[in-house]
Amino acid sequence: MEILRSKTEVIWFEPDLLNMPPDMSFEAPYWLVQNKVVGSAKGRGTTWFVQLDGLQGALRHYRRGGLFGKLIKDQYWFSGWEKTRSFQEFALLLHLRKKGVNVPRPIAARAIKFGPIYTADLLSERIPNAQDLVAKLQQSSLSRETYKTIGRQVKQLHLAQVNHTDLNIHNILLDENDKAWIIDFDKCSEQAGDDWKVGNLARLKRSFLKEVKRFGIHWSEEEWEHLLSGYNTL
Structure with a gap:
């Protein structure tokens, strides 16, 4: 895992799986312009399925659910970079793979801080033909x-x-x-x-x-x- 860090943004990524600038990998318009969007799924938001070299990824922006989610759709209270939801899920997937559990490979995770709050994104492997x-x-x-x-x-x-x-x-x-x-x-x-x-x-x-x-x-x-x-x- 490698890390790109600034005062307001941190990106964690696996360089062997990501063949592009990490900051661009979370932008759906980038994938659309590159003609590499291969599908999508609707949930709380849209998960974009994108084509990388040798694998497909699932790009997800973290969104809140429930009644609270109608007021604050995608913002979370910041209490440290490694406590962000994107990093927590990225790290947990790495842990589970080491333990032999069949879970998607984490490709990249991002958190962006705005004062006391943050937003988050995750790019993980899409399991083929599943x-x-x-x-x-x-x-x-x-x-x-x-x-x-x-x-x-x-x-x-x-x-x-x-x-x-x-x-x-x-x-x-x-x-x-x-x-x-x-x-x-x-x-x-x-x-x-x-x-x-x-x-x-x-x-x-x-x-x-x-x-x-x-x-x-x-x-x-x-x-x-x-x-x-x-x-x-x-």
Whole structure:
């Protein structure tokens, strides 16, 4: 990791993955002019999918949710560069990859300070040919072995002592080889102990139940047991 630093801006980046001036990599118009935008997705804001050398990236500007987010859309209280949401997620992805968890490679993160507040951006790897579990399960059921693969990845996450505070089936992907990936680590962190892991799993199960009602996904309670079987093998 390398760092570009000024009084009002810090950029952390992986030079082996970023083949352009780091400050330009967070600007959607730059990618559009270069004709390197390959897609987008809507959430709280727009995530831009962009083409780098040898991989695609997902460019996201941090935005607030909830009622407070309607008043202050993208500004956060500054309490130190390494406490910014962009750096925290960048560093957490590096930690998880070292621990063997399948998560996107972090490419670059930025924080810009305006007096007592800051805004933040993250450019991370887009997993090629992957869909989230909601999309997959709308099409068909998954095999027992695939559920075990998902369970093992969740266990790897927990062995790394990382609490994914929004662990749901929108944030678990399967690629074309049915390899499981976990994404979206904003506001997540390392956490000591084990008690929280039960709640983490319960949240994940609730998301399956929720999407059965919302989207009619192909899922049953029996398949949850297959996931737990994978989780408990590590």
